[in-house]
Ligand SMILES: Nc1ncnc2c1ncn2[C@@H]1O[C@H](COP(=O)(O)OP(=O)(O)OP(=O)(O)O)[C@@H](O)[C@H]1O
């Protein structure tokens with residue numbers, strides 16, 4: 394493996410875990426993603442992970458259906474813990490040590506988030522999954538991913554998503570949308586491209602954290618990105 398990135402933060406879409414299903418976690422899809430992550434770890438790349446919760450609950454969706462927004466967001470944050478437990482299990486079964494750290498206490502299920510301990514785990518070759526988002530409502534796991542990436546001094550934030558990168562419009566709704574190969578943070582924010590929320594992008598911009606957005610459903614893409622291939626869209 395070329396010595397491109399020493400430490401990465403991978404934000405994995407919760408929805409991507411559904412695979413062909415309507416919701417929840419597809420075991421084959423989970424296992425494929427875990428295998429790609431495990432292969433990177435075995436090659437010496439330090440991997441921090443944040444997993445979304447959109448395959449289970451999103452606070453905004455629950456609020457639209459009449460629920461209190463804060464309670465809905467709390468359910469969303471718990472959904473990220475469930476996805477993270479599934480990924481931790483899949484990684485451990487593949488022989489890759491993995492620690493789960495949460496932004497709030499879930500008793501004996503995880504370690505409380507501690508930046509210094511997280512870095513120590515990464516240096517020992519363990520994957521670290523940062524679950525529970527930021528621990529606060531009205532945020533998303535994109536913001537949590539930017540925040541944790543900055544805290545652990547990751548070289549880059551990878552947003553592994555459902556589409557090939559950042560487009561001029563939502564490619565799932567607009568077939569004429571065009572993909573950008575390169576964008577500045579300002580362009581991504583000003584054009585409201587919706588691939589990451591503004592808070593997350595602003596954090597990346599203020600801390601000069603490069604971001605690469607690519608399709609996780611394409612096998613091998615994680616390794617390609619980790620070896621510096623220009624796949625998807627780079628925002629910096
Ligand atoms: N300009 C755009 N460029 C690319 N994708 C866009 C754009 N606008 C909207 N999208 C949509 O953003 C979605 C991002 O998906 P993803 O599942 O990664 O979202 P998420 O909210 O970060 O994760 P989760 O599924 O965990 O909630 C894509 O499915 C895509 O259809």
Ligand SMILES: O=c1ccn([C@@H]2O[C@H](COP(=O)(O)O)[C@@H](O)[C@H]2O)c(=O)[nH]1
Nearest residue numbers: 445446452466469470526527532533534
């Ligand atoms: O810091 C955070 C992170 C997440 N949430 C809630 O969880 C869901 C799932 O996260 P996604 O990023 O949408 O996958 C999110 O919709 C929020 O409801 C949160 O409140 N705070």
